[in-house]
Amino acid sequence: MLDSFEQAARAAGFALDDAQRAAAARLARLGAEVTGRRRFFAGPPPHGLYVWGPVGRGKSWLTEVFYEALPLPRKRRVHFHEFFREFHAVYARHRRERDACDLAVAELLGDCQLLFFDEFHVHDPGDAMMMGRVLGSLFDRGTTLVATSNYPPAGLLPNPVHHHMFEPTIRLLEASLDIVEVAGPRDYRTDRPSGGARSRFGTGRYLCPGTPRQLREAGLEPPSADERRQLDVGGRAVTARAVRDGLVWFDFHELCGARTSTIDFLALADRFDSWVLAGLPRLSSADRDSAQRFANLVDVLHDRDARLHLVAGAPLADALGGDSLPLDINRTLSRLRLLDRS
Structure with missing residues (x-):
């Protein structure tokens, strides 16, 4: 399988750096362990992997190549936000039952042998407590997990007021997964190889x-x-400045200043694959919740590969610069640098 990584890198116009090559070797070993266990139906499930490092170092790319090359029918790759949206919907049906979390995980995953979580991060203490229960159910079922993150396990739920609540889950992650850091010197999002395929998101x-x-x-x-419309999202009205076929046009303050959630953004991304967000201010002047919602929105649209046009009052580095910004602002900035600023 190691050849798959080398070939994919050549096709994309670059060569693996040392950190990527080490991670690829560990992923290839996991692939051999998982397929060997499937073949002989013996032994405990192999340790999964927690692949972390700075933005743009190729974590998601490596696990995507691994996923596509892995000859395993019972596998699933899902963005962290997407999984939690599905989980909450299923959990609500079982919430009156004693083992509601286990039942929801079983319904979602079925006989899934290998699960991929992309962009694993935890900032909300409520989600953090539920995530501990979800991970416990996953590992009890013998599911092998591969996750990518910008944080080491000990850096999850970084708010010092709440961090201690997540420490048991951090210990569970460290005991159940091998930790692999990918921190090469090159940011591949900013320094894109020439000739590489351009995403739909990057055409914004x-x-x-x-x-x-x-x-x-x-x-x-x-x-x-007269193009203003009220869109129903989860039983609440969200104002759009225009809706044109698959394109939706929002104002920053009306979308990110409202009590919208990541689940709302996912529901809207189901309906629209082209977005305009106008009125982006300098985030340092916006309230912290609005800035975090904006970062969550960029995550969703990037991972859905939806086209995004941003209309801003300041250059990108200035709009996303300053103090009191979301913890993931470097990832947001890295993704927005994919947009055409000509």
Whole structure:
């Protein structure tokens, strides 16, 4: 399987660095362990992997290559946000039962042998407590887990007020998964190899200051007042400045300043594959909750590979610079650098 990583890197126009090569070797070993266990139906499940490191170092790319090359029918790859949306919906049906968490995990995963969590991060203490129960159910079922993250396990739920609540889950992760750091010197999102395939997300534009002329040059007609619409999201109304086929146009303060959740963003991403978000301020001047919602929105749209046009009042580095910003702001900035800023 190690050859699969080398071939995929060549096809993408780069060579594996030392950190990626070490992670690829460990992933290849896990692949041999998982397929060998399937073949002989013997022994405990192999240790999973927790692959972490700075943004843009190839963590998700490595696990995607591994997933595609792994000849295992009972596998599933899911973004962390997506899994939790599904889990909460299923858990609600079983919540009156004593083993509701176990039943929800069993319903979601069935006979899944290998589960991939991409972008594993925990900031909400409520989610953190439930995640501990979910992971316990996964490991009790003998499911092997592979996760990617920008944080080491000990760095999850970093808020010192709540961190101690997650320490038992951190110990569970460290006992159940081998920790692999991918921290090479190159940020592959910023320094994209020439000739590599461009994502749909990366075809979006960062428009500053977003004059009507700039918008029209990007193929965007500014919305009129009579295009405003109320969209139902989870039983609540969210205001859009325009809805045009698969495109939705929002104002930053109306979308991120409202009590929208990541689950709401996922539901909207189910309906629209092209987005315009206008009125992006300097995040240091926005309240912390709005800035965090914006970071969550970028996560969702990037992982759904939806096209995003951002209309901002300041250059990207200034808009996402300053103090009191979301903990994941470096990941957000790395992703937004994929947008065309010409």
